[in-house]
Structures are given as C-alpha cells and as structure tokens.
Amino acid sequence: MALVLYQHPLASFCHKVLIALYENGTPFENRFVDLADEQSSADLLRFWPVGKIPILRDETRDSTIPETSIIIEYLDRHYPGPVSLVPEETNAGLQVRLWDRFFDLYVQVPMQKIVIDRIRPEGSADPHGVNEARAMLSLAYDMVEKQIDGKAWITGDAFTMADCAAAPALFYARTLVPFTEKRPGIEAYYRRLLERPSFARGLKEALPYFKFYPYKENLPDEFRPQE
Secondary structure (H helix, E strand, C coil): CCEEEEECCCCHHHHHHHHHHHHCCCCCEEEECCCCCHHHHHHHHCCCCCCCCCEEEECCCCEEEECHHHHHHHHHHHCCCCCCCCCCCHHHHHHHHHHHHHHHHHHHHHHHHHHHHHCCCCCCCCHHHHHHHHHHHHHHHHHHHHHHCCCCECCECCCCHHHHHHHHHHHHHCCCCCCCCCCHHHHHHHHHHHHCHHHHHHHHHHHHHHHHCCCHHHCCHHHCCCC
16 A cells, blocks of 8 residues: 555544545555554654654655645645645635644644643643633634634635544534534534544544543533443
8 A cells, every 4th residue: 555644543633634535535554553552653753753643654655744734735736536625726725724724723732732631640730721722712713603604614615624624623622612502603514524424434433432532521422432
C-alpha cells in the first residue's frame, strides 16, 4: 500500500484526515499508534520525532507528511478524487484554509485543553486555563453560527477541508460546552456533519475506544459506551 496513515481512532485530529481519505475512497493502510507502547511509538518517531499524530507516509515518494491540513492538501494534489477539498480558485481556497485553521485553533485546541486538564495528576489542574478554554469555545460557536447562516457547509455549497476540520472538533467540543438553543445553525450543521458518510464511518470505527474518553458520559447516546 503506497499510503500509510499513523493514527489513533479516538484522536480528533486523526478523524479530520480520515474524513478526507474516506471522502474520496483513497486506498491506504491504517496503522494504529499506541503512544504508551515503546515499539509502536518508535515506529512513529523514526518518521516524525515530534511524536504527534496523525502522519501520512507515502512509500511511493518516500515522503513523510505531518500536520493535518498539509496532509489533506497533499492528498488533494497527489491523490485527487471526485471530491476536491481545497478549491483552486484563490479566494475560495483562502476561505477554506481560514476556516480550517479556525476549527483547529479555536475549537480543537481549547477542547483538548479541557479534556487534558481532567486527566492531569492530582494537584496540577488549571481551572483558570479551563475557564478561558470554555470562553473561547463559546466565542467560536457564535462565530460559526454567523458563518454557517444560509450555507450547507462552512464556506458554501461544497464540502471542503474546513468541514473535515469542523466535524471532529464540534463532535468533541459539544460534549464539553453545549451549543444551546440560541445557536440553531451550528446544531443543524453538526447534524449534517454526523450524517456525512465519511465522518460516520470514522465514528463507527472509534466506538470501541470511546470508553477511554474522559467525558464519555457527555457523548451522544449512540456513542456512549455501555457500562
């Protein structure tokens, strides 16, 4: 297999890349990474010493591609399919990249801050940082509510890389800070993302791992592990 994705099914950033791969039916090998396992970690670190997932290995080109947005752009250029996730037109492409970064920086990052704080060792919690993260999520929701008004997807009629970023970001963020009834647009957008076959497939594959999610009690009923 030319393409190998190093990833973990519970990791939100990995879902982002999986969506892109599944959108176009791109053949790839799914390489599970267990950072707690020395051999599994070593396999990852030899390609990307930073140790962050996902990374994509292109064995045909002997290339290692890190960082989710770069991976998706790489796939769009070198392994194109029926769904173009990054428009070639300059302004449209910039809008997609903007909202892609928006979901990564202002939804994913504060979401991860809240989750990680829950599993930090006793005495090392950061309640001030968590409050800031919750405030950022609330602000981000308001901006998404305004942006999605009148659109099927975050930048318009086409599903793009920005929606690949939005889907896992909103899925996990919603378990921490609800959208509330004052944001019907983002709730409807979230439902459309859940129904997208590429995202639904990734969530189905993650089902056995949701029991390890620190806020599993807040997951939607269909994804909540049975005790």
